[in-house]
Amino acid sequence: MNTLPRPTFSRLALRAVTPLASLALGSVAFADQTLSIGDMHSSYNRNIWWMSVAVIVMAILIFIGVSYALFYTVNKFREDKHTAEPDQFHGNNRLETILIVVPVIIVTIITILAARTMAIVNPTPKDALHVNVTGAQFWWAFEYPGSPIQGGTGTVTNGNELVIPAGRQIAITVTAKDVIHAFWAPNLGGQRDAIPGSKKTFQIDTDQPGVYQGNCTLLCGASHANMRFKVVALPEAQYNAFISAAQAYKAPAPATPSEQAGYNIFMQGKASAGAAACASCHRIQGTPAAGAVGPDLSYFGSRNTLGAGRWEGEQAKAMLKPWIKNSAAVKPGSLMPAYEKLSDQDLTDLQAYLDTLKLPAEASYWGKVPVR
Numbered sequence: 627m628n629t630l631p632r633p634t635f636s637r638l639a640l641r642a643v644t645p646l647a648s649l650a651l652g653s654v655a656f657a658d659q660t661l662s663i664g665d666m667h668s669s670y671n672r673n674i675w676w677m678s679v680a681v682i683v684m685a686i687l688i689f690i691g692v693s694y695a696l697f698y699t700v701n702k703f704r705e706d707k708h709t710a711e712p713d714q715f716h717g718n719n720r721l722e723t724i725l726i727v728v729p730v731i732i733v734t735i736i737t738i739l740a741a742r743t744m745a746i747v748n749p750t751p752k753d754a755l756h757v758n759v760t761g762a763q764f765w766w767a768f769e770y771p772g773s774p775i776q777g778g779t780g781t782v783t784n785g786n787e788l789v790i791p792a793g794r795q796i797a798i799t800v801t802a803k804d805v806i807h808a809f810w811a812p813n814l815g816g817q818r819d820a821i822p823g824s825k826k827t828f829q830i831d832t833d834q835p836g837v838y839q840g841n842c843t844l845l846c847g848a849s850h851a852n853m854r855f856k857v858v859a860l861p862e863a864q865y866n867a868f869i870s871a872a873q874a875y876k877a878p879a880p881a882t883p884s885e886q887a888g889y890n891i892f893m894q895g896k897a898s899a900g901a902a903a904c905a906s907c908h909r910i911q912g913t914p915a916a917g918a919v920g921p922d923l924s925y926f927g928s929r930n931t932l933g934a935g936r937w938e939g940e941q942a943k944a945m946l947k948p949w950i951k952n953s954a955a956v957k958p959g960s961l962m963p964a965y966e967k968l969s970d971q972d973l974t975d976l977q978a979y980l981d982t983l984k985l986p987a988e989a990s991y992w993g994k995v996p997v998r
């Protein structure tokens with residue numbers, strides 16, 4: 627016999643309704659963050675939301691109308707005497723006209739609403755901040771084309787952490803390096819496919835400063851689920867401080883023997899350990915390192931995530947050594963080669979050097995706005 631207590635009806639109902647409700651509201655808890663297209667701090671989401679409400683209200687009215695017609699008809703025309711043949715008739719012009727005209731009106735209203743919403747959310751305003759986003763297995767590059775690096779080449783670029791000003795429209799131009807990915811930060815706006823060879827621009831925005839979660843939302847390989855990013859929306863003044871510091875940034879020279887040893891491995895590799903130079907794939911602003919294969923590491927020490935959001939905070943710090951040693955062992959499908967022969971001292975040196983790569987305190991973006 628089943629000895630488990632019988633669930634009450636209300637508990638069963640709750641169990642059935644909860645997933646449906648979260649589906650309907652389009653929100654899902656992600657660690658301590660909530661991914662929600664119902665986040666009304668984004669103008670994009672507000673527009674889509676009111677469009678959805680209008681369509682849902684119409685759907686409910688149609689449901690009520692059709693149900694009423696069904697019950698009315700079944701009741702009125704049901705056969706009472708089993709012997710009698712039903713009334714024979716052909717057609718009803720008035721009813722048929724109504725059944726054609728009413729759906730046409732409904733579909734027209736929905737078309738107009740959809741076209742209007744698309745016309746509002748799709749164009750990017752002239753004063754939007756432009757960010758070029760490139761998806762790659764399994765990380766994101768965020769490049770600010772309007773912010774050239776002072777005394778260098780290229781423009782400000784960050785890996786896996788997108789810093790934006792709150793209260794301003796952000797024009798995201800999205801593409802991909804290898805396979806198809808998709809960019810989505812649900813709290814801030816819509817989703818777009820990132821396709822190699824194609825560039826698509828759309829807008830995201832929020833009026834609420836905070837740290838938001840983003841994900842790759844198209845299956846792109848073994849670490850699709852580990853291809854995450856953070857969007858840090860700062861008050862405009864703080865954003866300006868960040869972007870000016872990023873434009874002027876020059877990596878500090880190594881100051882201790884350990885940092886120097888780490889710098890040397892980064893720039894030249896270590897032949898005795900069979901390790902190629904990190905610099906051949908990664909860029910650090912203000913140093914000879916100019917690789918573009920992997921994420922830009924210019925302000926690595928100011929970041930809070932590792933492995934495209936795979937780890938955060940203290941975990942990210944703790945995972946750096948195992949990550950460098952064999953990244954694919956801790957993040958499936960990671961394309962960074964393994965450096966198994968680097969000694970623990972080598973890894974300590976590399977970590978010491980990478981930790982020095984920091985933006986000035988007033989320009990760093992972590993810990994200044996709450997996690998949403």
Ligand code: CUA
Nearest residue numbers: 807842846850
């Ligand atoms: Cu990139 Cu999924």
